[in-house]
Amino acid sequence: MPASTSPNAKRPAEAPVINEEADRILGRIILRYGGVTFAQLFLMTFAMAPINMKGSPVFKWHQAIDVLSILLVFIPFLLGISKLFAARLRIGRDLVERGVWRQAIAALDPFEGFTQRFLDGSGEAHYLLSKAYAGAGEKAKAERARQFVLKHRAGVWADKLRDPAPIAIGALKTALRQEKSAEKTVTGVKGKRKRRF
Structure with a gap:
């Protein structure tokens, strides 16, 4: 695949874009x-x-009715935000697993917003962002995402980042390839991988 059409290729002065299928889902x-x-x-x-x-x-109940009407508007809005960010996390997880770093960053970057950080309650999105930034060669951003998880999201994702000997990205890709080839050998099934989204 030519470098210019690679999913990880940088486009100057442009924000990264998720693939078309992910854009359709969102x-x-x-x-x-x-x-x-x-x-x-x-x-x-x-x-x-x-x-x-x-x-x-x-009219005597207008204030109570106003509050109720505001709640009726905000419930689908907040539910939509929740669904949108859950879909972004799923897509980002799949893209990080496949090593498509730029698309993974585009999927997960909204979690970096100061007002959206609460949507990453477990820290998984920032954990994945740190992996994607590291894979894309953006060490400073990878470290910032890593520090957010370590400082503000104690749990399994912080524990994975605290590991004193983190697996190199190249080794991770090799391990994933070996795991997939082992699955094919066990099942005897060959062919295209099904898309997850």
């Missing part, structure tokens, strides 16, 4: 939950106007 989630949220906001605009007018039969 796009469907955004359309589904974003569409519901937009429709609710549109309907609430018309439904809440008469409720908040003085003299309406339900």
